[in-house]
Amino acid sequence: MTDFARYSPAAWQQDGLVVQPEQDPPARPRGRGEIVGAVAVVAVVAVVSFALMPGGVAIAGLLRGVPGGCSASVRDDSIPSQPSPVSREVFGRLVEWWARDCLWFSSTTKRTAHPAFRRIVSMGRAAVPFLLEVLETPGDWDIALAEITGADPVPPSATGRRAETIRAWREWARQRDPVDG
Amino acid sequence: MGEQEDRAHLEAAFPGLVGTTYRIASPCRCDYNCVAFAAGDTSRRWWPHPSRYWPSGCPREPTVGAFIATFQHVGGYGPCTDGTFLPGCEKLAIYADAAGVPTHVARQKGARWHSKLGDAWDILHDLGALEGEQYGRVVGFLARSTRPARNKAKRRRRVRGGPR
Secondary structure (H helix, E strand, C coil): CCCCCCCCHHHHHHCCCCCCCCCCCCCCCCCHHHHHHHHHHHHHHHHHHHHHCCCCHHHHHHHCCCCCCCCCCCCCCCCCCCCCHHHHHHHHHHHHHHHHHHCCCCCHHHHHHCHHHHHHHHCHHHHHHHHHHCCCCCCCHHHHHHHHHCCCCCCHHHCCCHHHHHHHHHHHHHHHCCCCC | CCHHHHHHHHHHHCHHHCCCCCEECCCCCCCCCHHHHHCCCCCCCECCCCCCECCCCCCCCCCHHHHHHHHHHHHCCEEECCCCCCCCEEEEEEEECCCCCEEEEEEEECCEEEEECCCCCEEEECHHHHCECCCEEEEEEEEEECCHHHHHHHHHHHHHCCCC
16 A cells, blocks of 8 residues: 655655646546446446435435545545545545645635545545545544544644644544444 | 755745845744844734734734734834845745645845745745745735935935925
């Protein structure tokens, strides 16, 4: 797994973690079969959801937690136990992109408005296990967790204190997944 | 990583540092930021965001006016016109982007400026060396006396009509 805990920008470059400037993370070329397969899956999901659940809102429920799907703006305390490898790859690229652009910023406003940060939040619940993995590395990952889950486990006295914030989120995760949290 | 690589990385982000006698003064730390550092607090990150520390009673908004009000409230600073070094006076410089949103705060240290750069190092630098793409430009200065007791004594003497 990528060691996101390395602070040194030059070390990131040595490891090939710093990708070239761009507006979006590099997209993996998709084969024709893959696209057809994805369309088929979406069609099946749509049909099944409309058949089994009343109203089209079921689609939103199914898509929550899917990368690129609906942003989870409502409270959701569960943590997916088996994150998908595709999500991990996307997440890793977004973290690299964010770190490259935001290393110098003190502004939480700028750091949390960065497109990579917003994309991570829009991954919803699928991003939670990865965010817990990178929690100790530089970044406002606690804010991403709070935005996704709606949880607020950090006591007011610990606001802004990194070690206590991490500890509070670790405890939050442990209470939801005693084995892996 | 060697210091030469650190400096190359810094200078790529802040071209204004090239050719100046800046100095890296700390290891990379991400448990405090420039605003906290300017306020003398290296234990937490300060920002007017609900998940970051901001002194109570201060305007919780990312504007230069809110930053000035906050440093007046917590540090006893007042606005001043420039960053010229004056013995007995401690100054801060506020940087902002083109939209006027604060991006950085530097603290004067002697004739130089001391900054915490995001998640990276503290450095000693010239004031203008950090202006550019990352932090925009310096938009305001704050100052406070570092001799409060003596000033109080002077004020007391004036009130009593004693010799100055």
